[in-house]
Each structure stands twice: as structure tokens, then as C-alpha cells.
Amino acid sequence: MxxxxxxxxxxxxxxxxxxxxxxxxxxxxxxxxxxxxxxxxxxxxxxxxxxxxxxxxxxxxxxxxxxxxxxxxxxxxxxxxxxxxxxxxxxGVPSEIENLGTVVCIGGGLGVAPVYPIARALKEAGNKLISVIGARSADILILEEEMAAISDELVIATDDGSKGVKGFVTNGLEQIIAQGTKIDAIWAIGPVVMMRSVANFTRPLGIKTIVSMNPIMVDGTGMCGACRLSVGDETKFACVDGPEFDGHLVDFDLAMKRLSFYKDEEERAKISKDC
Ligand code: FES
Incomplete structure (x- = not known):
């Protein structure tokens, strides 16, 4: 227990x-x-x-x-x-932590939680750490203090503009790039649609972008097949081969289709409970 x-x-x-x-x-x-x-x-x-x-x-x-x-x-x-x-x-396979130079760690919504230990380890490995965290609004933005404590620079983005940059984490990332910062690698963790946006934004810029496909896992043991992914021309399982992958190679459209498989069951399982 x-x-x-x-x-x-x-x-x-x-x-x-x-x-x-x-x-x-x-x-x-x-x-x-x-x-x-x-x-x-x-x-x-x-x-x-x-x-x-x-x-x-x-x-x-x-x-x-x-x-x-x-x-x-x-x-x-x-x-x-x-x-x-x-x-x-x-x-799962641990993150590959090394001194790459300047790294940006992006956490969207609940994704701020899994990006936190990766960001801290990258900082401890000697990287300059810029973090971008985002949420729909300021009241559901999580772990701001923790991320600020480990980051050389922290950018906040909220969809409604109630804190930081008004818009998505990609807008925060755009702001960093517009300042002329040379970025050596990006970790982006959050909703699949957010990770797809970050990967689409960084692909033409040639910035290495790692994403975590944890959101599509179901049983987490390699048995159910729910987390099957197309990465480049290979088939991978998020729970066994990941959860981290090269964001420029992940077929996000397929991943989003898989994510919607259990939508009806999830809706039916919703209960109202005080937080
Ligand atoms: Fe079931 Fe990966 S979550 S196979």
C-alpha cells in the first residue's frame, strides 16, 4: 500500500x-x-x-x-x-538529459507537471533554461512558482490574456525567437493539439523538438495497443518506446484520432465531485 x-x-x-x-x-x-x-x-x-x-x-x-x-x-x-x-x-524511457546550450521547456495545461523534472534536470546539466507555461486562464495555471525557481527566464501565456502573453504557448515561443534567442532544443508537453502546433512551428526553423505522448496512453503496459503511433516510417508504442519522441516525426493526426476513441465512455464516466 x-x-x-x-x-x-x-x-x-x-x-x-x-x-x-x-x-x-x-x-x-x-x-x-x-x-x-x-x-x-x-x-x-x-x-x-x-x-x-x-x-x-x-x-x-x-x-x-x-x-x-x-x-x-x-x-x-x-x-x-x-x-x-x-x-x-x-x-517508460527516461528523457535524454545533456548540456545542449539553450533549451526551452514548454508545458501546456497539465503538461507543466511532467515538464518540470525534465526542465530541472536540463538546468542542472548546465543548460540555459527558458520555460514557457500556459493555460486557458490564470486561475488554472499550475506550478508557476516551481517553474520560475528553476528557470533563467519564464514566459507565461494564457488563452484569455488574464496573465502573461495573450494566446497559446506557441505565441510565447514566438516571442522568445523574435528576441533573437538561439534555441538548441525544445521539450513540449501538453495536449496533443498543443504539441502538434509547437512541432509545426519549429519544423521549418529546424529546432529539435521533443514531445511526450503520455496523453494517448491507456493501460501503459504495451498490451492494449491504444498508444500506437506512427513516428517517421516506424510504428511505435508510447508506453514502451516513449513517452518522448521527435515531434517532427510524430503523425499527430493519427494520435488525435486514437485519443477520441474513448470519448463517449469518458463522457459517461464523468461524475460531479467537489475538489
Ligand atoms: Fe496500451 Fe501503450 S498504453 S499499449
Whole structure:
């Protein structure tokens, strides 16, 4: 059993919650970019979640969950002191962290959580770190303080202009490029449509762009086939071969089709729960 030692609500509509969970065996081995599969109890479905943070000394893993259906709503209502039945990991291929020069880490919506440990590791490896984080509006922008603390420069973008640049994270990225900054690599994590926009923007500029295809995973074990991707002329599975891939090679249209397969079931599973 895996105890929740800290719960912090990051936003209320939609409900986004940060949970720090005791999982010493996972914390001992996890690297930025990897994910875990959690299950609250025997009735719950298994959910793959990218790790937001880890503390090897305390033996804890931090995850961030947005309420999108029954299981995520139930997890978000867990209190400190409650337990997960399963907490499996670390899974997936870790991010390739090296000193590349100047890197931009982009997190859109919930994607700020998985990009955080990657950005921190890139900074620790000696890179100049510019971060761009975005959300629909300021009230659902998450982890701003954490990202500011590790970044040499932080750009914020909100769709409604309630904070930072009015527009999408790509507008924030455009602003950085317009300043004449030479970028050596970009990590972009967030909704598939956002990652597609970033990749389309950087392809003609020839800037290496890594994306994380975690959003299309279902069981996270290579068994269900839901995360099958076309990357260049190869077939890959996000949960086994990724979740990170070269964004310029991913067939995002196919990925978005796959993402819509379970829309009806997800709609039916929605429950109303206080955050
Ligand atoms: Fe099922 Fe990858 S999530 S095969």
C-alpha cells in the first residue's frame, strides 16, 4: 500500500490536485520523463501518470492529476493518510538529459507537471533554461512558482490574456525567437493539439523538438495497443518506446484520432465531485 503524505489543490475548475505518495522502490530508480501506473482500489481503473517530482531520501513520488472522469475524480478526492492499492513504476524511457546550450521547456495545461523534472534536470546539466507555461486562464495555471525557481527566464501565456502573453504557448515561443534567442532544443508537453502546433512551428526553423505522448496512453503496459503511433516510417508504442519522441516525426493526426476513441465512455464516466 502506498500512502498519500501530501495533498495540494492546484486548481478547482477543473479540479487539479498534487499528491505526494510514499513509494520508496519507485523513488529510488525514477528518472525525469518516466511514468507510473496507479490504481486506487480494486474497483478502480489503472491510470498512467507522468512523474512530476521525486525525493529519493524521503522515498516519495509526486503526481499531478486533473479530474477528467470517474477514476481521476476519486483520486483527486483522496486525503492525506489514505492509500493507493497499486503504484507501479518507474516505466517508460527516461528523457535524454545533456548540456545542449539553450533549451526551452514548454508545458501546456497539465503538461507543466511532467515538464518540470525534465526542465530541472536540463538546468542542472548546465543548460540555459527558458520555460514557457500556459493555460486557458490564470486561475488554472499550475506550478508557476516551481517553474520560475528553476528557470533563467519564464514566459507565461494564457488563452484569455488574464496573465502573461495573450494566446497559446506557441505565441510565447514566438516571442522568445523574435528576441533573437538561439534555441538548441525544445521539450513540449501538453495536449496533443498543443504539441502538434509547437512541432509545426519549429519544423521549418529546424529546432529539435521533443514531445511526450503520455496523453494517448491507456493501460501503459504495451498490451492494449491504444498508444500506437506512427513516428517517421516506424510504428511505435508510447508506453514502451516513449513517452518522448521527435515531434517532427510524430503523425499527430493519427494520435488525435486514437485519443477520441474513448470519448463517449469518458463522457459517461464523468461524475460531479467537489475538489
Ligand atoms: Fe496500451 Fe501503450 S498504453 S499499449
Amino acid at each position: 502506498y500512502r498519500v503524505v501530501k495533498r495540494r489543490q492546484l486548481a478547482s475548475a477543473p479540479c487539479i490536485v498534487l499528491l505526494e505518495v510514499e513509494a520508496p522502490a519507485v523513488a529510488a530508480k525514477v528518472e525525469p520523463g518516466q511514468f507510473v501506473i496507479v490504481r486506487m482500489d480494486e474497483q478502480s481503473e489503472r491510470i498512467p501518470l507522468t512523474v512530476m517530482d521525486f525525493d529519493r531520501e524521503k522515498g516519495t513520488i509526486t503526481i499531478v492529476i486533473q479530474d477528467v472522469g470517474y477514476s481521476s475524480a476519486m483520486i483527486n478526492s483522496m486525503e492525506e493518510g489514505s492509500y493507493f492499492l497499486d503504484f507501479v513504476g518507474p516505466l
